[in-house]
Amino acid sequence: MSTHPATLSVNEPFPPCHQEFQVSCHTCRLSRICLPLAVNSGDLARLESIIERSRPLQKGELLYREKTPFQSIYAVRSGALKGFCGTRDGKEQVTGFYLPGEVLGMDGISNGHHASSALALETSAICEIPFDSLQRLSASLPGLQRHLFQLMSREITEDQLLITLLGKNTAEERVATLLLSISRRNARRQLSASQFRLPMSRVDIGNYLGLTVETISRVFSRLQKNGVLRVDNKEIEILDPETLQRAANLAC
């Protein structure tokens, strides 16, 4: 089934509502990097009252689908997802990867339906935040409103970074940049910045970076041969961060 250590045991096809799902924002390890950042403890209860936590998504399940009505934005509690949109000619473009503590779904706000789809790359626990309620709440909580603006603005700047990456950088620079991005996001969650497991396939990486699988594979091999990385399938160890940093040559 899933190759990763399942901390949440969901073996039934249609699991009953386990109480494990009912985690609170107060106790959530990710509360500092997720939504509640700018909200004080009193207000947190109000925010929490509108958040819904359903059963975890299994690997391969869709969180939402492109062109369907937009209702909520989502915060990743555990696992990993990819965002992608279909192109006219049947292919797809991966627009982002979402790790624990990150928020997705905000591209659906503008016109009432999702502009992209989101799919679980591994078993993932998700907080659903109905946007109507969030909007109403944020009108009375200036800190929350500000945080939402910041969250969306960050998404914009990150997209611009990716645009630069795709427009200007070589295959090696793109791969290096992605690895460093994941490394940094892991560090933010108190995980190892030098050793981690990629949640996504080579295909997804290539798709995200505008490259083919073969190119991704070749770059990994080259970086390994040069002693920059140790690659064992999805298991990555960054041996020489400085060289990787230089290889990334990142912009913005």
Add this chain to the structure above:
Amino acid sequence: MSTHPATLSVNEPFPPCHQEFQVSCHTCRLSRICLPLAVNSGDLARLESIIERSRPLQKGELLYREKTPFQSIYAVRSGALKGFCGTRDGKEQVTGFYLPGEVLGMDGISNGHHASSALALETSAICEIPFDSLQRLSASLPGLQRHLFQLMSREITEDQLLITLLGKNTAEERVATLLLSISRRNARRQLSASQFRLPMSRVDIGNYLGLTVETISRVFSRLQKNGVLRVDNKEIEILDPETLQRAANLAC
């Protein structure tokens, strides 16, 4: 100096404050596609009271510069701007073009300083909207808050479109898509969708699309030879919209 017909005569190096600058949102042709969209007439006065209109920007002047403190977002009243950010190796990446009725500067919200620079491609009139005031105001005007969210969300979806374009499409597809985008945005402003003047140089187009000047030039020539376009320097006429549409093959 400027190669384009200057409709606003500002010949002095430091022009005094002309009353032409004091246009109101009520009389602005662009009010439907700019900010006030979701605001009723009574509230419009409150919004307008925080908007500042300074002297027009001359071609080549910066509206704001990357890494400087973020204060305001801006709406284009006339003219055109490009947004861009510098890459580590001294080059730059154009991240967008901004035409009348469009809003820019929102990438600075997330961390208090601009993530990109903005430069006038021709003489441009700009409305400056201090973000602090806007934020306070939007807390009491739900329609305005909603509109701001939508505006930022649209920026995200448009960035994702560009990402797809850069990741998956050929030179010809990219150029065609840009032309159609400008055409559509002109139509929104009641201008001709088939005949217009590009405000930006070939260099800027190439930079934006992740291509070189030479490639842009070649694509224009090819499209002209095939009878899809008539190109006369920056003057463009779309002769065969259907073929251009097919050439664009756009995604998302």
Add this chain to the structure above:
DNA sequence: CGCCGTCTTGATTCGCCTCAACCAGTGTGG
């Protein structure tokens, strides 16, 4: 006029894609 920036066009080069083969791990059914 001659200079300069922008644009165009041609010849060559190079990075990545395409196509193809192969391998390892995993699941499946006889």
Add this chain to the structure above:
DNA sequence: CCACACTGGTTGAGGCGAATCAAGACGGCG
């Protein structure tokens, strides 16, 4: 239990599209 298919990853050979390099055309302007 093994044969088999299948998925995901790696590696190699060759081709193509866009970059690079180089030269020239055009237009504005001192």
